[in-house]
Amino acid sequence: xxxxxxxxxxxxxxxxxxxxxxxxxxxxxxxxxxxxxxxxxxxxxxxxxxxxxxxxxxxxxxxxxxxxxxxxxxxxxxxxxxxxxxxxxxxxxxxxxxxxxxxxxxxxxxxxxxxxxxxxxxxxxxxxxxxxxxxxxxxxxxxxxxxxxxxxxxxxxxxxxxxxxxxxxxxxxxxxxxxxxxxxxxxxxxxxxxxxxxxxxxxxxxxxxxxxxxxxxxxxxxxxxxxxxxxxxxxxxxxxxxxxxxxxxxxxxxxxxxxxxxxxxxxxxxxxxxxxxxxxxxxxxxxxxxxxxxxxxxxxxxxxxxxxxxxxxxxxxxxxxxxxxxxxxxxxxxxxxxxxxxxxxxxxxxxxxxxxxxxxxxxxxxxxxxx
Amino acid sequence: xxxxxxxxxxxxxxxxxxxxxxxxxxxxxxxxxxxxxxxxxxxxxxxxxxxxxxxxxxxxxxxxxxxxxxxxxxxxxxxxxxxxxxxxxxxxxxxxxxxxxxxxxxxxxxxxxxxxxxxxxxxxxxxxxxxxxxxxxxxxxxxxxxxxxxxxxxxxxxxxxxxxxxxxxxxxxxxxxxxxxxxxxxxxxxxxxxxxxxxxxxxxxxxxxxxxxxxxxxxxxxxxxxxxxxxxxxxxxxxxxxxxxxxxxxxxxxxxxxxxxxxxxxxxxxxxxxxxxxxxxxxxxxxxxxxxxxxxxxxxxxxxxxxxxxxxxxxxxxxxxxxxxxxxxxxxxxxxxxxxxxxxxxxxxxxxxxxxxxx
Numbered sequence: 229x230x231x232x233x234x235x236x237x238x239x240x241x242x243x244x245x246x247x248x249x250x251x252x253x254x255x256x257x258x259x260x261x262x263x264x265x266x267x268x269x270x271x272x273x274x275x276x277x278x279x280x281x282x283x284x285x286x287x288x289x290x291x292x293x294x295x296x297x298x299x300x301x302x303x304x305x306x307x308x309x310x311x312x313x314x315x316x317x318x319x320x321x322x323x324x325x326x327x328x329x330x331x332x333x334x335x336x337x338x339x340x341x342x343x344x345x346x347x348x349x350x351x352x353x354x355x356x357x358x359x360x361x362x363x364x365x366x367x368x369x370x371x372x373x374x375x376x377x378x379x380x381x382x383x384x385x386x387x388x389x390x391x392x393x394x395x396x397x398x399x400x401x402x403x404x405x406x407x408x409x410x411x412x413x414x415x416x417x418x419x420x421x422x423x424x425x426x427x428x429x430x431x432x433x434x435x436x437x438x439x440x441x442x443x444x445x446x447x448x449x450x451x452x453x454x455x456x457x458x459x460x461x462x463x464x465x466x467x468x469x470x471x472x473x474x475x476x477x478x479x480x481x482x483x484x485x486x487x488x489x490x491x492x493x494x495x496x497x498x499x500x501x502x503x504x505x506x507x508x509x510x511x512x513x514x515x516x517x518x519x520x521x522x523x524x525x526x527x528x529x530x531x532x533x534x535x536x537x538x539x540x541x542x543x544x545x546x547x548x549x550x551x552x553x554x555x556x557x558x559x560x561x562x563x564x565x566x567x568x569x570x571x572x573x574x575x576x577x578x579x580x581x582x583x584x585x586x587x588x589x590x591x592x593x594x595x596x597x598x599x
Numbered sequence: 600x601x602x603x604x605x606x607x608x609x610x611x612x613x614x615x616x617x618x619x620x621x622x623x624x625x626x627x628x629x630x631x632x633x634x635x636x637x638x639x640x641x642x643x644x645x646x647x648x649x650x651x652x653x654x655x656x657x658x659x660x661x662x663x664x665x666x667x668x669x670x671x672x673x674x675x676x677x678x679x680x681x682x683x684x685x686x687x688x689x690x691x692x693x694x695x696x697x698x699x700x701x702x703x704x705x706x707x708x709x710x711x712x713x714x715x716x717x718x719x720x721x722x723x724x725x726x727x728x729x730x731x732x733x734x735x736x737x738x739x740x741x742x743x744x745x746x747x748x749x750x751x752x753x754x755x756x757x758x759x760x761x762x763x764x765x766x767x768x769x770x771x772x773x774x775x776x777x778x779x780x781x782x783x784x785x786x787x788x789x790x791x792x793x794x795x796x797x798x799x800x801x802x803x804x805x806x807x808x809x810x811x812x813x814x815x816x817x818x819x820x821x822x823x824x825x826x827x828x829x830x831x832x833x834x835x836x837x838x839x840x841x842x843x844x845x846x847x848x849x850x851x852x853x854x855x856x857x858x859x860x861x862x863x864x865x866x867x868x869x870x871x872x873x874x875x876x877x878x879x880x881x882x883x884x885x886x887x888x889x890x891x892x893x894x895x896x897x898x899x900x901x902x903x904x905x906x907x908x909x910x911x912x913x914x915x916x917x918x919x920x921x922x923x924x925x926x927x928x929x930x931x932x933x934x935x936x937x938x939x940x941x942x943x944x945x946x947x948x949x950x951x952x953x954x955x956x957x958x
Contacts, residue, residue: 304686308679419721421698511675518671559667560683566669
């Protein structure tokens with residue numbers, strides 16, 4: 229089109245009149261500044277949420293009360309945050325460990341299910357004396373999670389099969405297997421509902437004596453300590469970092485790349501399996517078809533926000549647990565639709581995630597002059 | 600709707616399970632009611648009917664009754680919601696699903712001062728009462744309408760699962776139709792799912808193809824009614840008045856009227872005269888629970904009058920399944936002058952004469 233060729237490029241006008249944004253990759257960032265950016269993202273997310281909640285008819289004063297006071301400074305509120313975050317910590321760690329070696333484990337829910345299946349096998353077939361039941365359940369759950377991720381790990385290492393696809397698809401296989409069991413051989417004979425029979429008292433995680441907080445929290449905290457030591461203090465942690473940064477260079481430097489990936493990924497599966505165990509033994513007290521729902525993406529999100537740092541995973545999981553608990557509260561007390569609650573949770577998380585942009589780039593505003 | 604995958608369980612709990620006598624429950628303080636829904640409050644069926652009852656109770660008693668929707672049927676979801684309500688002084692918790700049975704049982708033991716009630720549940724205790732409606736009564740009346748209106752004498756019925764509480768609606772539909780039209784037959788198809796609009800529609804279309812001109816249903820969605828309207832035939836709805844979706848096709852509907860049951864119940868709880876029953880409340884037509892939304896103006900007044908007369912007869916104590924009743928293989932299933940027990944109803948495993956189909 230001749231007209232078009234004659235006109236000056238559209239961008240030129242804009243550049244002269246408005247100036248332009250210039251992004252510069254940061255080489256490093258101070259802790260305070262980093263925290264400030266995250267707080268900024270969190271603030272925007274909360275501001276949007278508050279606006280939405282007020283539009284839905286919740287009073288501003290009540291919002292602060294629900295989201296802060298009654299969630300973190302109230303016995304029942306805090307205890308439910310701690311209960312919510314126990315499995316979240318484990319799936320967050322699971323994602324962080326795998327992502328550290330650049331293995332995109334999208335199959336957390338599948339491994340979670342296999343953990344729950346492992347625990348259920350011990351529970352419903354009453355394997356071993358009651359005193360050892362819980363320990364056996366945890367071990368078999370971790371083995372279950374490990375076995376479910378081992379094939380994608382081997383396929384990736386040996387044949388270069390894309391783990392995003394293989395782990396993702398195995399989620400559906402695990403889910404369908406669970407359905408097969410709960411609609412079939414393991415269906416509760418008492419009420420014919422599609423879930424396994426309930427676990428006995430010896431097969432449930434004991435309470436810690438403060439509200440309904442259970443031993444799962446201790447297991448999660450122990451896992452944080454273990455993974456922190458492994459990733460930040462051990463030789464294996466250095467290998468993981470090296471392999472994650474540049475596997476070819478790592479290989480050239482004589483690091484056992486394949487074994488490092490396999491062990492890290494295996495640990496990831498075992499942690500997801502442990503999350504399935506905690507969910508089954510502490511909250512559901514049986515195998516159900518929906519128990520893993522949402523934990524895969526929660527784990528990925530937590531690891532992303534925590535930048536694969538195990539201690540940060542603990543903090544982020546606690547915050548996300550708080551967000552879930554607060555969401556439940558507003559849903560209960562203001563009869564809000566579930567969709568609105570999910571929307572608010574998503575907005576807060578997205579804003580925090582988006583603040584990562586400011587952490588990575590320095591933004592300059594160049595006025596007029598630039599061409 | 601998975602709220603009631605219960606046949607075997609109900610039979611088991613009705614027959615076995617150490618039943619304690621009626622237990623009296625005294626509430627501390629004034630009643631504060633809260634509802635917990637397993638699905639969306641506007642699901643167009645079961646849950647929406649409960650929500651509509653909640654609104655009517657609010658109006659009638661002048662209470663503010665909060666609800667939480669989409670709380671799935673698993674302990675980890677139900678428990679925090681219920682405990683939150685309790686923590687802020689709510690002392691009458693109203694559930695919505697079969698799948699809440701176990702968790703409500705556990706909670707009722709942990710919180711003996713709180714009253715728990717649960718439609719379609721199967722657990723009961725001193726402060727826990729499950730309840731369900733005698734839907735065969737309202738479906739019998741819908742069957743009468745269908746039997747009177749059909750021209751081909753071929754009725755259809757789209758049913759969910761082959762469980763007692765579904766099968767009793769199919770059979771009652773046929774009995775009602777035959778009461779006004781001895782030549783009427785009912786073609787029943789079980790979809791194997793509570794809520795599957797695609798399958799329900801396909802089934803309805805297949806039935807219409809076979810010459811059926813009125814289709815009843817015990818599935819969740821209005822897909823059957825919509826299909827009937829498109830094809831120019833009639834239908835009768837379930838859960839709620841489905842004229843909303845198919846104003847030209849839906850002749851009448853078997854509907855839930857839980858408010859009529861819940862208002863007296865809450866008053867009993869409030870006055871301290873509430874006694875829970877060890878096998879749950881099984882609410883008949885006169886006592887709330889279920890009723891007929893009758894009728895579309897297409898239905899002649901004579902038919903509607905006859906249906907309302909039968910409704911009164913049921914309220915006065917007549918049992919829809921009064922013998923003699925013969926199944927579709929010629930075997931007598933209820934002897935002359937006899938009526939089945941509630942346990943027999945929950946365990947119903949036959950189709951009556953004139954029903955074409957298989958369990």
